[in-house]
Amino acid sequence: MAFLADALSRVKPSATIAVSQKARDLKAKGRDVIGLGAGEPDFDTPDNVKKAAIDAINRGETKYTPVSGIPELRKAIAAKFKRENGLDYDWQQTIVGTGGKQILFNAFMATLNPGDEVVIPAPYWVSYPEMVALCGGTPVFVSTKQENNFKLTAEELESVITPKTKWFVFNSPSNPTGAAYSADELKALTDVLLRHPHVWILTDDMYEHLTFGDFKFATPVEVEPKLYDRTLTMNGVSKAYAMTGWRIGYAAGPLQLIKAMDMIQGQQTSGASSIAQWAAVEALNGPQDFVAKNKAIFEARRDLVVSMLNQATGIKCPKPEGAFYVYPSCAGLIGKTAPSGKVIETDEDFVSELLEAEGVAVVHGSAFGLGPNFRISYATSEELLEEACKRIQRFCAACK
Numbered sequence: 001m002a003f004l005a006d007a008l009s010r011v012k013p014s015a016t017i018a019v020s021q022k023a024r025d026l027k028a029k030g031r032d033v034i035g036l037g038a039g040e041p042d043f044d045t046p047d048n049v050k051k052a053a054i055d056a057i058n059r060g061e062t063k064y065t066p067v068s069g070i071p072e073l074r075k076a077i078a079a080k081f082k083r084e085n086g087l088d089y090d091w092q093q094t095i096v097g098t099g100g101k102q103i104l105f106n107a108f109m110a111t112l113n114p115g116d117e118v119v120i121p122a123p124y125w126v127s128y129p130e131m132v133a134l135c136g137g138t139p140v141f142v143s144t145k146q147e148n149n150f151k152l153t154a155e156e157l158e159s160v161i162t163p164k165t166k167w168f169v170f171n172s173p174s175n176p177t178g179a180a181y182s183a184d185e186l187k188a189l190t191d192v193l194l195r196h197p198h199v200w201i202l203t204d205d206m207y208e209h210l211t212f213g214d215f216k217f218a219t220p221v222e223v224e225p226k227l228y229d230r231t232l233t234m235n236g237v238s239k240a241y242a243m244t245g246w247r248i249g250y251a252a253g254p255l256q257l258i259k260a261m262d263m264i265q266g267q268q269t270s271g272a273s274s275i276a277q278w279a280a281v282e283a284l285n286g287p288q289d290f291v292a293k294n295k296a297i298f299e300a301r302r303d304l305v306v307s308m309l310n311q312a313t314g315i316k317c318p319k320p321e322g323a324f325y326v327y328p329s330c331a332g333l334i335g336k337t338a339p340s341g342k343v344i345e346t347d348e349d350f351v352s353e354l355l356e357a358e359g360v361a362v363v364h365g366s367a368f369g370l371g372p373n374f375r376i377s378y379a380t381s382e383e384l385l386e387e388a389c390k391r392i393q394r395f396c397a398a399c400k
């Protein structure tokens with residue numbers, strides 16, 4: 001009898017964590033390394049949110065909470081969906097999880113049977129296919145194109161839907177590309193989904209608050225209210241309020257699905273941390289100036305990185321609408337020889353040679369299902385970003 005579960009053989013370790021670890025190892029050996037692999041804001045959690053957590057501890061809010069979350073937070077979530085997205089959810093239709101990650105996991109665990117297909121546009125956030133596989137489903141990938149700024153077209157979506165499709169996973173702004181769909185672009189996809197009433201929509205709106213210029217965020221049910229009965233709208237406080245370590249994510253959707261997810265969570269974690277839930281109440285209900293301030297900082301960083309990368313030989317970097325990632329192509333360097341003498345054959349070769357030669361850690365595109373590209377997280381200071389981009393330019397110029 002094998003000791004480890006068969007399910008483990010279906011999952012891969014996270015490439016983004018592996019890159020961060022490699023960068024840490026090199027730093028520990030004394031190398032000067034700039035890590036652009038991690039997907040978290042470099043800001044501190046706002047003071048009013050920290051204070052709400054401290055107050056909760058002092059009030060003794062330190063016991064188990066209802067599995068789906070404290071009513072105060074679930075009401076704040078329902079109010080957020082109304083205020084910011086125009087969506088009507090009763091607070092009983094919401095659920096709080098230990099990060100957005102657990103919400104996604106619960107949804108897949110509660111609904112996937114062997115043979116069920118989950119459509120995932122590529123490039124994708126690394127965890128979607130692994131979660132689907134762990135829960136016994138089959139990820140079905142559909143590639144987007146860089147010339148379409150990595151946005152899925154109606155024809156591409158239509159081409160992968162089968163009678164076995166259970167979910168379509170939608171993520172805008174996207175990790176890893178930063179691409180965000182306007183309401184019109186999204187409407188082209190929701191029109192396709194209307195024609196396939198057996199397909200459910202899981203929309204991961206985690207980067208909602210990080211969009212730039214006059215871009216206006218849109219979510220599927222806002223664009224097509226007829227999808228209300230088969231959409232799970234997921235979001236969280238991790239990226240918007242610099243609260244990655246607090247581990248609070250949430251979702252709203254049809255009651256039957258929320259109850260099924262509550263059942264899974266009840267046997268798994270019993271619910272999210274009481275203290276972090278009180279902090280999230282303040283994040284959602286309190287002053288929102290933190291969000292606008294950080295958005296402006298991220299926008300300036302995006303502009304810097306896109307402009308400097310497009311000056312590097314062989315690199316082409318689209319300008320994304322949101323998140324804190326760019327996803328440039330390194331196709332122009334494939335076939336060239338790196339300063340070490342190694343021929344760059346893949347995007348994985350490109351990132352490992354870049355790390356060796358210049359100490360800049362980025363993640364190869366093939367880890368996200370589409371290459372030859374690489375992902376840069378620009379959630380770090382302009383000073384470091386400028387230095388990292390200079391090193392990338394130098395590396396690209398040195399490849400012959």
Ligand SMILES: Cc1ncc(COP(=O)(O)O)c(C=O)c1O
Nearest residue numbers: 099100101125175206236238249
């Ligand atoms: C697209 C996307 N969804 C969900 C998550 C998970 O967020 P959380 O930290 O709240 O679990 C992340 C985190 O990197 C993400 O990039």
